[in-house]
Structure formats: C-alpha cells, structure tokens
Amino acid sequence: MEKPKFKTVQEVIADGEGLPERYLHTPTGDDDDGEGQQPLNASVPEMDIPAIDLTLLLSSSQDGREELSKLHSALSTWGVVQVMNHGITEAFLDKIYELTKQFFALPTEEKQKYAREIGSIQGYGNDMILSDDQVLDWIDRLYLTTYPEDQRKLKFWPETPTEFRETLHEYTMKQQLVIEKFFKAMATSLELEENCFLEMYGENATMDTRFNMYPPCPRPDKVLGVKPHADGSAFTLLLPDKDVEGLQFLKDGKWYKAPIVPDTILINVGDQIEIMSNGIYKSPVHRVVTNREKERISVATFCLPGSDKEIQPVDRLVTDATPRLYKSVKKYVDLYFDYYQKGRRPIEAALI
Ligand SMILES: O=C(O)CCC(=O)C(=O)O
Numbered sequence: 001m002e003k004p005k006f007k008t009v010q011e012v013i014a015d016g017e018g019l020p021e022r023y024l025h026t027p028t029g030d031d032d033d034g035e036g037q038q039p040l041n042a043s044v045p046e047m048d049i050p051a052i053d054l055t056l057l058l059s060s061s062q063d064g065r066e067e068l069s070k071l072h073s074a075l076s077t078w079g080v081v082q083v084m085n086h087g088i089t090e091a092f093l094d095k096i097y098e099l100t101k102q103f104f105a106l107p108t109e110e111k112q113k114y115a116r117e118i119g120s121i122q123g124y125g126n127d128m129i130l131s132d133d134q135v136l137d138w139i140d141r142l143y144l145t146t147y148p149e150d151q152r153k154l155k156f157w158p159e160t161p162t163e164f165r166e167t168l169h170e171y172t173m174k175q176q177l178v179i180e181k182f183f184k185a186m187a188t189s190l191e192l193e194e195n196c197f198l199e200m201y202g203e204n205a206t207m208d209t210r211f212n213m214y215p216p217c218p219r220p221d222k223v224l225g226v227k228p229h230a231d232g233s234a235f236t237l238l239l240p241d242k243d244v245e246g247l248q249f250l251k252d253g254k255w256y257k258a259p260i261v262p263d264t265i266l267i268n269v270g271d272q273i274e275i276m277s278n279g280i281y282k283s284p285v286h287r288v289v290t291n292r293e294k295e296r297i298s299v300a301t302f303c304l305p306g307s308d309k310e311i312q313p314v315d316r317l318v319t320d321a322t323p324r325l326y327k328s329v330k331k332y333v334d335l336y337f338d339y340y341q342k343g344r345r346p347i348e349a350a351l352i
C-alpha cells in the first residue's frame, strides 16, 4: 500500500527551515476558543480533581461508598479522575515511558518502517491531514490497535526497542483489568447494575493505544500539540508525561491544567460514556499546549465499544425529569475524525 507523503514534526525540525505557517493558530480563526488574544501558553489554574482508589471503588464498605460518590462528583463535573491503586507498578509504567522515548529517538528511516498508509490510522506518523485549511498539531505519534489480538497489525509494531512489543502486549492485558473494573464502578456509582455499561461495550470492543511525542516548539504561544477535542472513546486511559505539563481541560469556558500525580493513570470520559450515561458523565474538551524547551511524551489508550453495538442512553437513566438526550449511534469513531478536524464536536451529531 502507498505510504502518505508527510513530514513528521521531528522531520520539520530537522529540515531547519523554520516553523511552517500551517501550524500557527490565529486568534481570529475558527479555532479560536473564545479566549481572544491570549497566547496559547498563557498560564492557567490547576484543575481540582480527586485521586480515586480503584480497589476501594469495588468494595462494599463505607469507604467504598465514599469513593463512589467522589467518582460520581468528578465525572459529572470534570469528566476526569486520577486513578491510583490500579494494579500496575510504577516500574512497569516507567518502562512504557522509556520505550516510547526510545522509539521516537530512533533515526527517521527506522521509524518510517512503521509509517501509516494512506487512509489508515494505524502506524507511525503526523497529525492526519484531512483538509487544506486544517491547522496542524505539533505532534508525532504511533497508533496501534492492541486488542483483540487478531486485530493487531504487527507490521506497525516496532521491533526496536526490542522489548516494545512484549511490553505493549503486557500493558494491554494489565489495562484490561483496569477497564473492566472502571466500567463496573461507573455503573455502580450511577446506581445501575454493575455490568450495564460492559454489556453495551460488548464482547467485540477494541483497544487502541496512541504513543504521543510533542517535540519542543519554537512558538508555544501560537502552536498547539493537540487542538481542543473530546475523545470518541467510551473512556480513555492516559499516561501523561511525568515531568512536562501540557494537558489542559475546558470547564465552563475556561482552561485548567491537569496536575501531574506520579503513579496514577488519568482516566477521562469519552463521548460514548457521555451518551450511555445520558449526559450525566461528561466527555471533557481538552487540548495539549506545547513547550519551548522540553519534549513531552504521553500514552493514551482508547476503549472503543464493538462496532456491532448500538450505543445509547441506558434506559434507567431516561426519566420524565431527565429526558433522553442522545440518539443511538453505531461505529461512532467513523464520523469522529472528520468532525474533529473541522473543529466541531462529533457528539453534536448524536444529540436528539
Ligand atoms: O498528550 C496528552 O496528554 C493527551 C493526548 C490526547 O488528548 C489524546 O491523545 O486524545
């Protein structure tokens, strides 16, 4: 298959020809988020989200009930929590960061072996270019479907660093346990039967992991690592960089930065849980700002319901007082990217 003609951000930098206009956001453009002339890297307050203990969430003790109510409160306001006691050791998480760094530090020719093909999202590359007037994101990535195993395209899975493949396999299995528990906890926190979301998520659910690398950027005031978006997943497990900030969430029209909390996994609600919960749990708009001096690494895993599944608000959450907000959707991610690059929220297409 044909490989796309693109330059990754790392290649743009290596060429030494300055910053292409296509990365610049102009305050008057469509991408303006209402903050007027503020530079994109203006300092913003830190968000106030709880660290939730995953093992406590599933216990029926008084502490467990308190933890569930913390979860409910965070997901219905911010749509984001930090999860601790998730069962994955710090040493293992460190290994993932280290392997990600090592992969992006490889020579271009080595990384290009895993370059994505036209029309395909999997593989190594830059921001997808879907239109001529799209402002480009300052990000290089490696995108891989990791689950179910028969959907893996191993030709995109790096053979160097040597431990990459086995570690990603292991990480996938470890994340699955977290995902199942988190689905159950979310359902319980809404007083639903614990398997209620898992059943809609389906047996054919997939997991996609995206390794993100944001090189240092000469114009953090005008360039974004990732444009404002909400995730198209059910929810997303994120390992944000351990040292370099950059991730920000929008709440009531204002940006807040995500705190860096060692040893936790950040979980944010995606559009499909917003739909299933009939809007109670919010799929937050977020973005990534760039940094002049430092590169930033993050690893995001998107939990995607099976493409055979109809996603819709759970019956018990539709009442006279809380009428149904969303239609049923199927293969939600198919419409996602087009909307994203036009700066629109795909979930609007699901509103009744
Ligand atoms: O890099 C990050 O911290 C977040 C990336 C993100 O929002 C995404 O991959 O959807």
Ligand SMILES: [Fe+2]
Binding pocket: 229, 230, 231, 286
């Ligand atoms: Fe995201």
